[in-house]
Amino acid sequence: MDILNAFVALANFVIVPALAYGSQLALGALGVTLIYAILRFSNFAHGDTMAWGTMCAVLATWGLQAAGIGLGPLPTALLAIPVGIAGAAVLVLATDRVVYRFYREQKAKPVILVIVSMGIMFVYNGLTRFVIGPDDQNFADGERFLISARDFKALTGLDEGLAIKTTQALTVVVALITVALLFWFLNRTRTGKSMRAYSDNEDLALLSGINPERVVTVTWLIVAALATIAGVLYGLDKSFKPFTYFQLLLPIFAAAIVGGIGNPLGAIAGGFVIAFSEVGITYAWKKFLTYFLPESMAPDGLVQLLSTDYKFAVSFVILVIVLLFRPTGLFKGQTI
Amino acid sequence: MTRTIGLFALVAALILGTGFLQSWNSALIILNMGLVSAIMALGVNLQWGLAGLFNVGVMGFVAVGGLAVVLVSMAPVPEAWDAGGPRVIGAILFGIGVVVAAVLAWKKLGKGVRGWAVAAITVAGFFAYRALLDPAVDAIEAVNPAATGYLGGLGLPVLLAWPIGGVMAAGVAWAIGKTALGLRSDYLAIATLGIAEIIIAVLKNEDWLARGVKNVIGLPRPVPYEIDLQADPGFVETAGNLGLDATTASTLAVKLGYSLLFTAVLVVLLILAQLALKSPWGRMMRAIRDNETAAEAMGKDVTRRHLQIFVLGCALCGMAGAMMTTLDGQLTPGTYQPLRYTFLIWVMVIVGGSGNNLGAVLGGFLIWFLWVQVEPMGQFVMNLVTSGMADGSAVKAHLQDSVQHMRLLTMGVILLLVLRFAPRGLLPEK
DSSP: OOOHHHHHHIIIIHHHHHHHHHHHHHHHHHHHHHHHHHHOOOOTHHHHHHHHHHHHHHHHHHHHHTOOOOOBBTTTHHHHHHHHHHHHHHHHHHHHHIIHHHHHTTTHHHHHHHHHHHOOOOHHHHHHHHHHOOOOHHHSSSSSSOHHHHHHHHOOOOSSOEEEHHHHHHHHHHHHHHHHHHHHHHSSSSHHHHHHHHOHHHHHHHHOOOOOHHHHHHHHHHHHHHHHHHHHHHHSSSOOOOHHHHHTTTHHHHHHHHHHHTOOOHHHHHHHHHHHHHHHHSBBBBHHHHHOOGGGGOOOOOOSSSGGHHHHHHHHHHHHHHHHHHTTTTTOOOOO | EEEEEEEHHHHHHHHHHHHHHHHHHHHHHHHHHHHHHHHHHHHHHHIIIIHHOOOHHHHHHHHHHHHHHHHHHBBBBBHHHHHHHHHHHHHHHHHHHHHHHHHHHHSOOOHHHHHHHHHHHHHHHHHHHHHHHHHHHHHHHHTTTTOOOOOOOOOOOOGHHHHHHHHHHHHHHHHHHHHHHHHHHHHHHHHHHHHHHHHHHHHHHHHHOOOGGGGGOOOOOOOOHHHHHHHHHHHHHHHHHHHHOHHHHHHHHHHHHHHHHHHHHHHHHHHHHHHHHHSSHOOOOOOOHHHHHHHHTTTHHHHHHHHHHHHHHHHHHHHHHHHHHHHTTEEEEEGGHHIIIIIIHHHHHHHHHHTHHHHHHHHHHHHHHHHHHHHHHHHHHHHHTTTTTTTOOOHHHHHHGGGGHHHHHHHHHHHHHHHOTTTTOSSSOO
């Protein structure tokens, strides 16, 4: 019984939150990694692209809520995601046309594009705050819990409760669908294959008649979709605040690099590695150990390896370790 | 040359214009932070313009400089030292020892065992370190938490904190450079971005060090206090002769004092930077930047030179950070934001002209001026735009509220325009 309790506690505080967070990071990292694979630079504006797409979705959600349209137990924001994606797509395509295309034609060095993306980051950041302001926005509605801690206890008779928020379950499901669609697209469709060809060998792809501008446009569209979905899921799970999205840049980059930048499978693995380490290292293990160990060995302190405020340090340390010992990432990505 | 003089004259005119049109206090506030920004930009320019190192962790080094002010100039808290001072120092020395042991183990041991050895040393070391540190920290933070709850500083003159801030930032930079400088540009950028966040997290959470988010206020000043000046009959008389009332005169005098100190530092650093740029060492750095492989073939140790200039540039940022904290008179870790302290400095360097020290200084002043003044300008524009709308309408209120976010947008647009139409900046490298 104690072992069951221990694992339920672990699931409640580590596994379920980390699965949801990992899915959000994986979707974010997929966007970063696609940009890197096709456009060949690290996009510092990705966090703010997420914020912008989410903001569009939040505004649409409010509109739907005001009109009385909802999904019952599911959050209304799900209906608003297409609007968010459209908003983000318009923004990134306009940016590409006005800004990035010029540097592509110049064949500018990747580091110049990174600096350009810093400028874009400022602009997006300003735009998002301009429209919705810098404050926290709550847009989640619908049923709060799939199963609450109390129901779980009554159901199983265990001392520990396992609460699964609707948004957490939703995050994992939506992320799974999105990733499946993405991989189907990349591996099965003509456009997807041309994208992979372009990423592998640009000259050869051009030679075989692939239109580079089309590849770039499709990439931006996919990135807009991934960023918005990741952003909306994160916002539903926690809350929407532009600055938090900017800060997500670090774990997202860490996830993309740890997995092997330019490699979509790696981005997903990286997302979960970062999420599980972050949650695991900042979790107070006292409860788990108390169930697990004999009473004489029960720990006195919280057994929290690092305080939650150091979660950035976790992504960073993993990032550095991977970069030092396996610079191509866990899955073989491109080396910068 | 005429371009340089002309652009600096423009900046001077902008700041003087602020003095004539708004107030001399605002003009001096802009000037002082402009001087500090110019030093930060010099530091980034050293790294990026001279060596091509992509450091986006400026905020972290600025914050380390700020920490130096607290550690140097605040009075020590003897009770806290008695409660746990030596234990904390011991724990930190132990932590450093663990890292050194892990690095040595990695270097000395054979391929098969070293991974496990390093893992064992770091994991065991981490738990031992926490066991040593935590009780000491609790003891220190329990000492009068409302007013102190930290170890305090050394009680030395605050001006000493500026060079020490530089040295501390250099030390941190050395440790980071040792691990991260082998990485290529994008990775280094992301690594430094992370480092900066970690430094801020440490400042926010380690209350025993500098009170964390409870802030350290009332830092000593290198210039007199306004109150003392107002009480000084000689000063009041001089002010009267200039046609100023004592209160305004005292605030101006204090700010002017900072301006003079900062100008002195900037001039010295600028001269040093120019000498470095023109020296054989500077030529070598540019040769490395332009073609690493060729420089390596000529027998230059690229990694070491990179480490050297990374440390130097970060030292400048640390010094500027110490000066800024002295100017503010308080250390508030919650106010450090990457957009303001890292990316804005980058805008300064790119707009001013990377590779040109005078360009970086110019960019520092110009961008800082715009950063401050875009808000009132935006307010003016927004008032024009919304003048036709009905009072009390939601759109009007929202638009007028949003003016404060104009500056981010403006900075982004300026950076993009410069990158597109004058990619080498306002004052290009010769």
